[in-house]
């Protein structure tokens with residue numbers, strides 16, 4: 001069974017809380033594909049995950065490292081930003097495959113660039129602006145066994 005959940009947030013803090021709620025439902029090894037234009041709030045979402053996982057190091061937008069690994073209280077968090085890569089071949093060279101098939105949580109910004117590498121259980125999170133400056137629409141799509 002596939003489920004789709006639609007949420008509107010009205011501040012970065014609300015987006016953090018959506019991430020925190022989603023985290024409670026994730027199994028080790030979960031892969032999250034974050035979609036949305038520049039400034040949609042993908043990194044903000046990952047920051048919410050990180051906070052909920054007890055990551056103390058700041059989670060930003062990686063400039064040169066495209067994969068950042070964070071140790072939390074339990075599971076590890078892999079934050080991947082593929083804005084600067086062209087295709088999945090390049091991503092494999094960065095070690096993306098190891099993250100995806102590991103038992104941490106992998107959150108991938110601009111995941112559509114590696115669509116062919118994503119497991120079937122990938123949870124897709126689509127973010128888009130709302131009518132107000134701090135409003136964001138978030139659609140969370142997951143397969144039955146994700």
Ligand SMILES: Nc1ncnc2c1ncn2[C@@H]1O[C@H](COP(=O)(O)OP(=O)(O)OP(=O)(O)O)[C@@H](O)[C@H]1O
Nearest residue numbers: 009010011012015038039040041042043044134136
């Ligand atoms: N409701 C909201 N949810 C998330 N971010 C919001 C919200 N309202 C305002 N913002 C602001 O929007 C910006 C989102 O930036 P963020 O870096 O998360 O975007 P991004 O999707 O990761 O962009 P990029 O593709 O450049 O990495 C932040 O400055 C954040 O404070």
Ligand SMILES: [Mg+2]
Nearest residue numbers: 042043061109
């Ligand atoms: Mg970002």
